[in-house]
Amino acid sequence: MKIFLRVFTLVFFFISCTKEKASHITFSGNIRNNTENILKVTNYNSTLSEEIAIDSSGNFSGPVVIQEDGYYFFQIGRSYTTVRFKKGRDVHVSIDANDFYNSMNYSGDLKIENNYNVAKSLRRANLVGDPKEYFVVPLNEFLPKIERTRDTLFSLLSKSELKLKDRELERKIIEYEYLQTYNNYQKFYNYHKKIDPTLPDDYYDPILNMDTDDDEIFRYCRAYRNLIIENFRLSSKRDLAKDPDLKIIDFVKNKISNINSLDIREQFASMLIRQMNEDNPNLDDDYGKIMGLLTTDRMKDKLTLRYNSAKSTKTGFASVDFNYENFDGGMTSLQDFRGKLLYIDVWATWCGPCIKEMPALKELIEEYAERDIDFVSISIDSKNDYDKWRKMVPEKNVGGIQLYDADGLNSEFMKAFSVGLIPRFMMIDGEGKIITAQAPRPSSDDVRKFIDGHLEKPRVMKLPNI
Known part of the structure; x- marks a missing residue:
């Protein structure tokens, strides 16, 4: 009995210590020329959604409950941007609604980190300019262009007052933002020219060979999260072409077997939710297999919703009225x-x-x-x-x-x-x-x-x- 209690105590202690605790921070600020009543705060996977009231003078202050450090999003009317939050650190921002992005200035905790993020975003926007002119050029002009953009942002980072650990993190973010721009070339080019550019056979190798198990960068970098999806798309297409008998569910099981990050494992597994459609002849069987790969209640609920929808929207079923x-x-x-x-x-x-x-x-x-x-x-x-x-x-x-x-x-x-x-x-x-x-x-x-x-x-x- 004593042995059992000791084991139970150790297991409980381990679980308690490894589970991240939520932290309340205060997000406050002033918005000049404001016409909105609400500021919305969300995170990358929509598990957080907070609303903070804005008073008649444009002032706002409210608690935000965060589970982990990272970049979050806040929106005022149609204006939308990122903000960095850390547990136990309050954030204050001043904005002119008539010049939202250029006027943004942070003070107090995390002012260095957030003002750097603002400066980087503005510099990138200035370097890119018109997306059509930036992307719709021959490949031999496009690659030097995005390398210059990346190197300019590296230079901005080197002159920042960020701590060494934050500089290393932000350098990774710049690298993945560069890689996302590299990946988007064909899409933008095709959208504007209605034809695909000529690309070498190994063009997408950097995305296929990227590190898909960086938990910290997954939380901080939207470009990395987008590239995880691209890696899934490209690698599944490649592997399924090599082995026509390979099932997409088995591909994902193999893919996540070597990934330690629970968030990234969940991201890959969630890609299978689209298998829940009315044309899937193995709907019931696939539902059980995919459910076994998911770990969060949010994704399990999403899978079940899609499953129930697919069951009710099969050919021949009566449609819901509107x-x-x-x-x-x-x-x-x-x-x-x-x-x-x-x-x-x-x-x-x-x-x-x-x-x-x-x-x-x-x-x-x-x-x-x-x-x-x-x-x-x-x-x-x-x-x-x-x-x-x-x-x-x-x-x-x-x-x-x-x-x-x-x-x-x-x-x-x-x-x-x-x-x-x-x-x-x-x-x-x-x-x-x-x-x-x-x-x-x-x-x-x-x-x-x-x-x-x-x-x-x-x-x-x-x-x-x-």
Whole structure:
């Protein structure tokens, strides 16, 4: 019995000592020319969400509970930036809302760390300038450009008053921010030029070979967290191509077996949540396997939500109803479309890829105008952006039926379909049953074939005017 008690005491002591304790800090400041009532504080994985009231003079002061040191985010209206918090250290900032980023100045605890972060962000923004001009150049011009940016930031760091340990940390952050910019070259180039740049076969090796087990940098560096996702994408694509019999779940199990950081293990395992979709024939089995890889209640709940959504949005299941504001007046529900196919587009005014699909969507709407199909665009803009929605609809003149979902992603319809990334396209039949929760995009090559396959009569092509 004494041996058992000693073992229990040691185990309890070990668990108690290794679990990080939360710390209350005070975040305060003054915002000149302020028009907002609330300041929001969040962290990288959304496990923290605090709101601090701003008084009529622009002053704010409130507690923030942090589990660990690192960079956090705070938002005032539409202005959004990072702030460094440490346990037991209060932070004070002064801002002019009319010149948010340039006016930011920290005092008191962590003023050196946070003012350095502000200076670095401003210097980088000045060096990058117009992203199109920065990225849309030949590779032999782009690489020297991002190296100059990195070296300039190294120089700024060397002149800072940061302690040696913080300098080492910030140097890593600059390196990973450089690597993220390097990784983004193809995406930005393609977005603006509509073609891919010519890259050497080993171009992505630095991302494939990066250290994926740095717990401290994971907490401090957003670029590193983004690169973890890119490493997953690239390495899974490579390994699955080498071994067609390899299952994505087994790939992840192998991937995380050599990773010590619980946060990074969770990040890799969470990538599997997307396997919870209505087209997965092994949905139940995969759910159990993925659940076994997750460690936090937050991710387990997210997996279960996606699993339940996938079960309820399978082809042939009745769709959850909606009842949204119609741009032309009144309210419109799913019931109003009975008897016709329904192609749904979920979008927002701030979503660039959504707007990029609009010309192709307009073509579809015009092409199928005489057919038994309705096209519905549902905006999930926030209430603050309602007027932008009212303005953009006539400006873009896409056509179809334009609806507004005041609850956004929190509405029952959006939650039922696990809408997270937009644009999102779905198709529902004339009886209100789901055809697919993931319909082809308007710009895709197979969207017409897909629609035609669910119409009773072949589509009649419109001939050009001669």
